[in-house]
Amino acid sequence: MSADRTDATGPTNAVEAHGVEVTLGGSRILLGVDVVVPAGEVVALLGTNGSGKSTLVRALLGAVPLSAGTVHLLGEPLGPRAPWSRIGYVPQRMPASSGVSATAVEVVASGLLHGRALRPPRGWRTRVRAALDAVGMAGHERRPVQEMSGGQQQRVLIARALVREPELLVLDEPTSGIDVPTQATFVDTVARLHGQGATVVVILHELGPFEPLIQRAVVLRHGRVVHDGLPPRPRLDHAGATHHHEHAHHDPDPPPTGPALGPTLGPTLGMEAP
Amino acid sequence: MSWDAVVEMLSSPLMQRALLAAILVGATAPIVGTFLVQRRMALMGDGIGHVALTGVALGWLIGTWADLVPQDTLAIPGAVVAAVVGSIVIELVRERGRTSGDLALALMFYGGIAGGVLLIKVAGGTNASLVSYLFGSISTVSTTDLWWMVALAALVLVVGIGLRVALFTVSHDEEFARASGLPTRWLAITLATLAALTVTVAMRVVGLLLVSAIMIVPVAIAQLYARSFGRTMVAASVTGVSVSVVGLVLTYWNDIPPGATIVVLAIAVYAVAAGLRPALRRPVPAHDPHPDLPDDVVLAREDTRD
Numbered sequence: 085m086s087a088d089r090t091d092a093t094g095p096t097n098a099v100e101a102h103g104v105e106v107t108l109g110g111s112r113i114l115l116g117v118d119v120v121v122p123a124g125e126v127v128a129l130l131g132t133n134g135s136g137k138s139t140l141v142r143a144l145l146g147a148v149p150l151s152a153g154t155v156h157l158l159g160e161p162l163g164p165r166a167p168w169s170r171i172g173y174v175p176q177r178m179p180a181s182s183g184v185s186a187t188a189v190e191v192v193a194s195g196l197l198h199g200r201a202l203r204p205p206r207g208w209r210t211r212v213r214a215a216l217d218a219v220g221m222a223g224h225e226r227r228p229v230q231e232m233s234g235g236q237q238q239r240v241l242i243a244r245a246l247v248r249e250p251e252l253l254v255l256d257e258p259t260s261g262i263d264v265p266t267q268a269t270f271v272d273t274v275a276r277l278h279g280q281g282a283t284v285v286v287i288l289h290e291l292g293p294f295e296p297l298i299q300r301a302v303v304l305r306h307g308r309v310v311h312d313g314l315p316p317r318p319r320l321d322h323a324g325a326t327h328h329h330e331h332a333h334h335d336p337d338p339p340p341t342g343p344a345l346g347p348t349l350g351p352t353l354g355m356e357a358p
Numbered sequence: 359m360s361w362d363a364v365v366e367m368l369s370s371p372l373m374q375r376a377l378l379a380a381i382l383v384g385a386t387a388p389i390v391g392t393f394l395v396q397r398r399m400a401l402m403g404d405g406i407g408h409v410a411l412t413g414v415a416l417g418w419l420i421g422t423w424a425d426l427v428p429q430d431t432l433a434i435p436g437a438v439v440a441a442v443v444g445s446i447v448i449e450l451v452r453e454r455g456r457t458s459g460d461l462a463l464a465l466m467f468y469g470g471i472a473g474g475v476l477l478i479k480v481a482g483g484t485n486a487s488l489v490s491y492l493f494g495s496i497s498t499v500s501t502t503d504l505w506w507m508v509a510l511a512a513l514v515l516v517v518g519i520g521l522r523v524a525l526f527t528v529s530h531d532e533e534f535a536r537a538s539g540l541p542t543r544w545l546a547i548t549l550a551t552l553a554a555l556t557v558t559v560a561m562r563v564v565g566l567l568l569v570s571a572i573m574i575v576p577v578a579i580a581q582l583y584a585r586s587f588g589r590t591m592v593a594a595s596v597t598g599v600s601v602s603v604v605g606l607v608l609t610y611w612n613d614i615p616p617g618a619t620i621v622v623l624a625i626a627v628y629a630v631a632a633g634l635r636p637a638l639r640r641p642v643p644a645h646d647p648h649p650d651l652p653d654d655v656v657l658a659r660e661d662t663r664d
């Protein structure tokens with residue numbers, strides 16, 4: 085993973101990924117993805133369902149193994165020495181319940197652990213309360229997350245990421261299932277962090293309330309980057325249509341390997357897996 | 359029972375040892391069990407228990423070769439080693455995908471028992487020698503056994519409680535734990551090792567075949583009522599101590615096997631607790647189940663204005 089440490093670019097890039105390949109269950113999900121996010125930028129990651137957005141951010145954070153490529157986070161190679169305390173991640177959904185109840189406080193407190201910090205720091209309760217407050221979940225601290233609505237669970241996941249006061253925030257569809265006022269509050273929180281210099285990578289299906297913040301869009305299709313540049317401003321097309329299709333309007337070039345790739349990256353590609 | 363009878367029971371060294379053993383097991387096993395249930399590995403204790411039987415026989419075999427007296431001096435160390443190795447294998451196989459983890463567990467079930475029965479024969483013992491390990495024989499707990507149990511239980515408690523939040527994190531949301539740079543594999547192996555040590559601690563009390571019950575059933579009882587992970591763990595531990603002590607005391611006055619008594623008692627408590635749950639469960643803190651929605655009003659007003 086940490087093959088070359090070309091620190092020439094230094095920590096000016098919050099995320100620097102080159103040639104990222106990921107193989108899951110025998111099929112190649114990501115094929116040579118390059119993503120560079122300069123510190124302080126807000127980048128939207130767009131693409132249809134199954135295009136590999138979640139897999140990409142999971143790979144960037146080391147949650148799924150890379151079969152090729154390098155990733156640097158805040159200037160450090162992915163690994164135990166990466167500055168995990170400065171990275172916050174909101175996954176697409178909370179894992180299915182296991183039967184043992186866990187309260188919002190317990191789930192958010194787990195966000196205070198990272199890297200080598202295996203125990204919550206002193207004063208963790210105050211920080212957890214503040215994070216829950218920031219997502220409008222004050223008063224729900226001691227409720228089991230299993231009893232919460234999907235949107236409330238999502239807010240708890242956001243709080244779990246915010247509790248670290250991250251410099252790099254990675255959000256996987258953070259506002260799906262969240263009511264409009266809370267979306268606005270959350271976008272304000274992200275805007276505040278961005279104002280303090282935080283970098284944000286956010287997976288979205290519609291820019292929605294994030295639109296004013298987004299500085300750049302990366303569009304994935306079949307596990308490849310097909311657009312990297314200005315966010316898709318003309319929203320008229322998107323407003324009425326189903327959000328299954330995010331087209332990169334600024335980049336009309338067809339993908340170079342388009343026709344050969346089925347949506348499931350069929351068995352031909354799967355054969356190449358080790 | 360009269361007071362004198364209680365005093366008599368408590369002054370019996372055999373009963374003192376047995377009670378201490380029961381308390382150790384009752385307190386530690388459910389703590390590890392809570393993590394296992396959360397991790398959806400409730401059957402892991404069973405798999406480890408079966409493998410530990412091979413370890414017992416292996417310890418016996420080495421004891422025979424080394425002319426140790428008694429022959430089973432090394433049975434507990436053997437069980438510890440086999441259980442730890444087995445648990446780590448289960449964990450590593452699980453890491454590679456859930457179906458094969460299931461299969462690995464099944465292989466351990468059969469291989470563990472078969473290996474134990476084979477090796478004990480080679481060691482010059484009989485299947486009867488294994489029975490006390492399979493079903494527990496708390497009355498034969500020696501002082502040496504007890505020291506082993508105290509040391510292992512202390513280790514399980516210190517690590518399990520010290521790393522509570524980290525083990526919770528990796529059991530609750532492994533992907534998030536990995537995306538936080540936590541050493542998830544080491545934490546999973548730590549938990550597996552704790553489970554293995556617990557199995558060997560509990561082995562003499564409830565027996566390898568029932569070991570998992572004392573890890574899991576108290577958790578099942580606790581989670582009927584507890585609304586947080588921490589409380590589930592504490593309640594499970596308290597329940598574990600209670601059923602272990604009560605079960606043991608019952609066997610002092612009745613000629614019934616302690617391990618089975620404790621487990622049957624725990625399951626009876628579960629049945630009663632589950633039956634009474636609708637009536638007994640603390641009411642949810644009185645608040646409107648719907649989050650306050652002042653914004654609705656605002657939106658509606660804006661709509662009418664449009």
Ligand SMILES: Nc1ncnc2c1ncn2[C@@H]1O[C@H](COP(=O)(O)OP(=O)(O)OP(=O)(O)O)[C@@H](O)[C@H]1O
Pocket residue numbers: 108109110111113131132133134135136137138139140176347348
């Ligand atoms: N564990 C896995 N094993 C095998 N294939 C997987 C696994 N996880 C994801 N995939 C496949 O990888 C592809 C990309 O999935 P991913 O979750 O990254 O999509 P996405 O772009 O986030 O989609 P969505 O918009 O629905 O969230 C999908 O085809 C999916 O089936």
Ligand SMILES: [Mg+2]
Pocket residue numbers: 137138139176256
């Ligand atoms: Mg996704």
